[in-house]
Amino acid sequence: MPNALEISNLTASIGDLQILKGIDLAVPFGEVHALMGPNGSGKSTLTNALMGHDAYDTSGSALVGGVEVMGLPVHERARVGLFEAFQYPTEVAGVSLRDLITEMIEVAPDPAAASERTTQASGLLEMERFMDRAVNVGLSGGEKKRSEMFQLAVAAPKAAILDEIDSGLDIDAVREVAELVEALRDPTFGVLVITHYSRILRYMNVDRIHVMVDGRIIESGGPEIAERLESEGYASVR
Amino acid sequence: MSHFDQMASSTAGAEDPTWRSAARSGAFDAFTNGSMPTQDEEIWRYIDLDFSMDDYRPAEPGLIDLGGDPLKDVLSDPVTVLLSNGEYEGEDRTVDGLSVMSLRRALVESPSVAESVLSRAGVSAEEDLFKAAAAAFGGGGVLVHAGRNIVAPSVVSIDARSGGGGAASFPSIVLVAEEHAELSVVVHLRSTPGDDTLVIPQFSILVGDGARISLSVVQNFDYRARSIGSLRAVVGADATFRFGEIGLGGRLARLHLDVDLEGRGSSANIVGAYFGEQQQILDYRYFMRHIGTNTRSDMFLKGAVEDEARSVFTGMIRIEETGQKTEAFQTNRNLILSEGASAQSVPNLEILANDVRCGHGSTVGPLDADQRYYLMSRGLDPETADRLQMRGFFEEALQMLPHPELAEPTRAWINRKYETAQAEGRV
Ligand SMILES: Nc1ncnc2c1ncn2[C@@H]1O[C@H](COP(=O)(O)OP(=O)(O)O)[C@@H](O)[C@H]1O
Ligand SMILES: [Mg+2]
Numbered sequence: 020m021p022n023a024l025e026i027s028n029l030t031a032s033i034g035d036l037q038i039l040k041g042i043d044l045a046v047p048f049g050e051v052h053a054l055m056g057p058n059g060s061g062k063s064t065l066t067n068a069l070m071g072h073d074a075y076d077t078s079g080s081a082l083v084g085g086v087e088v089m090g091l092p093v094h095e096r097a098r099v100g101l102f103e104a105f106q107y108p109t110e111v112a113g114v115s116l117r118d119l120i121t122e123m124i125e126v127a128p129d130p131a132a133a134s135e136r137t138t139q140a141s142g143l144l145e146m147e148r149f150m151d152r153a154v155n156v157g158l159s160g161g162e163k164k165r166s167e168m169f170q171l172a173v174a175a176p177k178a179a180i181l182d183e184i185d186s187g188l189d190i191d192a193v194r195e196v197a198e199l200v201e202a203l204r205d206p207t208f209g210v211l212v213i214t215h216y217s218r219i220l221r222y223m224n225v226d227r228i229h230v231m232v233d234g235r236i237i238e239s240g241g242p243e244i245a246e247r248l249e250s251e252g253y254a255s256v257r
Numbered sequence: 258m259s260h261f262d263q264m265a266s267s268t269a270g271a272e273d274p275t276w277r278s279a280a281r282s283g284a285f286d287a288f289t290n291g292s293m294p295t296q297d298e299e300i301w302r303y304i305d306l307d308f309s310m311d312d313y314r315p316a317e318p319g320l321i322d323l324g325g326d327p328l329k330d331v332l333s334d335p336v337t338v339l340l341s342n343g344e345y346e347g348e349d350r351t352v353d354g355l356s357v358m359s360l361r362r363a364l365v366e367s368p369s370v371a372e373s374v375l376s377r378a379g380v381s382a383e384e385d386l387f388k389a390a391a392a393a394f395g396g397g398g399v400l401v402h403a404g405r406n407i408v409a410p411s412v413v414s415i416d417a418r419s420g421g422g423g424a425a426s427f428p429s430i431v432l433v434a435e436e437h438a439e440l441s442v443v444v445h446l447r448s449t450p451g452d453d454t455l456v457i458p459q460f461s462i463l464v465g466d467g468a469r470i471s472l473s474v475v476q477n478f479d480y481r482a483r484s485i486g487s488l489r490a491v492v493g494a495d496a497t498f499r500f501g502e503i504g505l506g507g508r509l510a511r512l513h514l515d516v517d518l519e520g521r522g523s524s525a526n527i528v529g530a531y532f533g534e535q536q537q538i539l540d541y542r543y544f545m546r547h548i549g550t551n552t553r554s555d556m557f558l559k560g561a562v563e564d565e566a567r568s569v570f571t572g573m574i575r576i577e578e579t580g581q582k583t584e585a586f587q588t589n590r591n592l593i594l595s596e597g598a599s600a601q602s603v604p605n606l607e608i609l610a611n612d613v614r615c616g617h618g619s620t621v622g623p624l625d626a627d628q629r630y631y632l633m634s635r636g637l638d639p640e641t642a643d644r645l646q647m648r649g650f651f652e653e654a655l656q657m658l659p660h661p662e663l664a665e666p667t668r669a670w671i672n673r674k675y676e677t678a679q680a681e682g683r684v
Contacts, residue, residue, distance in 0.1 A: 113649030
């Protein structure tokens with residue numbers, strides 16, 4: 020049985036600047052993992068390098084449900100089953116969320132099923148009122164994250180990386196997002212939740228926590244790591 | 258040898274009333290003494306005129322067959338007008354105080370209305386060779402007139418067709434809304450596929466005190482056609498002029514717009530959306546003059562160019578000393594879709610009053626890489642992602658068109674042009 024996400028010896032650099040210095044990390048199907056690390060440690064770089072952003076030169080391997088995605092163009096990685104929820108979701112002026120979702124359904128492996136998921140998720144997340152608004156334009160921080168979670172539900176990926184899904188949210192919104200992630204937990208799906216605060220982890224049962232400092236995973240373990248980081252900070256693991 | 262001689266001018270003016278004759282012969286002199294404009298003149302900068310009037314001759318009379326006007330079908334119950342190489346085809350009509358008539362007949366039968374609009378908002382033959390040509394060799398067209406307090410019950414849909422290889426035509430569209438009247442007009446400029454035809458459209462518009470005119474022009478000429486158009490609007494006190502232009506066709510298509518906000522409290526809303534493909538040149542020179550106090554204007558144009566197409570927008574807001582408490586805004590955004598394409602965007606402000614609010618913005622650039630990445634991360638291939646982004650780019654302008662019914666066909670036309678460029682590997 021392959022893992023939802025399996026990263027081996029992944030490096031990423033921009034010009035002479037190496038940001039990721041060899042990452043190994045696996046998220047089995049059915050599990051929710053957290054990736055923690057101070058600002059600037061390389062968490063978003065990992066996300067974007069996995070998704071195929073062209074800013075980075077990369078080496079190493081990343082398997083999504085056992086399929087190698089490194090080297091594929093961005094949209095093919097998405098179609099293999101990788102999803103990125105953005106730390107700062109991009110505004111797409113003049114394109115309604117409905118138009119985007121329609122295109123997503125069209126490229127889904129099973130459009131009828133994707134359409135069904137859309138109806139369900141739209142009801143659950145109360146997205147209908149956002150459907151005719153431009154993607155991410157004029158949305159509050161919380162609304163943007165909710166829209167990302169909605170798109171995740173429509174895409175039904177094998178592996179999802181939620182980059183700072185809790186940033187800029189008040190405590191109620193953080194709890195809501197955490198509960199959504201828990202609700203998505205599924206034997207066909209693995210999640211990596213990126214955060215630099217342990218706050219969100221109070222509301223979800225993560226299976227494992229990985230700590231990234233300066234482009235390396237320096238520690239992996241159970242939920243107790245979050246508690247230690249909360250009381251002692253990243254200095255304790257350096 | 259020029260076909261634009263004394264004889265051609267006399268033929269064009271055969272039906273002129275005497276009060277028009279002097280203007281025509283003056284224009285003929287201006288034309289014969291004039292020469293092709295060059296880039297040395299600021300208003301002709303950035304474009305090369307690679308043809309001469311000698312390449313053309315006055316269009317012969319006769320009906321241009323282009324099939325039904327698709328725009329007429331999106332408008333609800335329009336009063337329709339057909340201009341064929343500028344000549345008004347069909348009967349004059351009056352519907353609930355809205356009158357639509359041949360401009361030639363109007364000059365004879367309603368001389369006071371015609372004279373007042375042409376003297377105030379007519380195109381001046383002195384300005385350039387093309388305007389002189391129109392005044393010397395044109396004459397056909399339509400007068401749309403709404404008398405005092407008349408709210409036109411329906412939109413007027415003008416199908417202005419041109420055609421004939423080597424033919425030049427001069428359709429003249431004259432709109433008058435008297436005090437507190439309201440007029441709504443859609444003009445579809447078209448030409449016969451494959452014909453190298455020259456069209457010099459002229460719009461003369463008078464918006465009386467407290468009146469409103471909404472005008473949309475869909476420029477859908479064939480790729481072989483050239484068009485050098487001009488529009489002059491004079492807007493009275495507390496009156497509103499709304500104008501939208503959609504620029505799609507023509508190997509060269511130019512529109513020189515002059516709006517004079519003359520009356521106190523007058524306003525103008527100008528919107529544009531244009532898409533240049535292959536070697537098209539789309540050229541906009543928009544002049545907004547604030548003369549009255551408390552006047553307001555907003556210009557908003559979005560355009561895209563692909564392959565080796567070029568676009569020009571030069572916008573001028575001029576606020577006269579008398580134009581105190583004016584608000585004037587101007588925005589022009591351009592997408593460059595291919596390396597060989599280019600867009601000039603030149604906003605200008607000339608402010609002679611001191612109590613005003615003005616703003617302008619201008620951008621020229623490619624599709625946004627972050628948007629492409631975001632959309633691709635949702636599984637959309639790059640072509641679909643770009644198509645979505647390109648559509649989204651125009652949406653803001655389309656939402657502001659004076660006739661919302663035109664948004665859907667315009668969207669479809671622009672998308673088709675873009676998709677063709679994608680399919681042929683130019684973007
Ligand atoms: N596109 C980029 N250009 C230059 N430097 C970058 C770029 N992306 C990331 N970096 C650098 O890489 C490091 C890691 O950044 P990032 O991945 O955003 O960290 P995190 O998400 O953990 O806060 C930082 O030092 C950042 O400045
Ligand atoms: Mg980050």
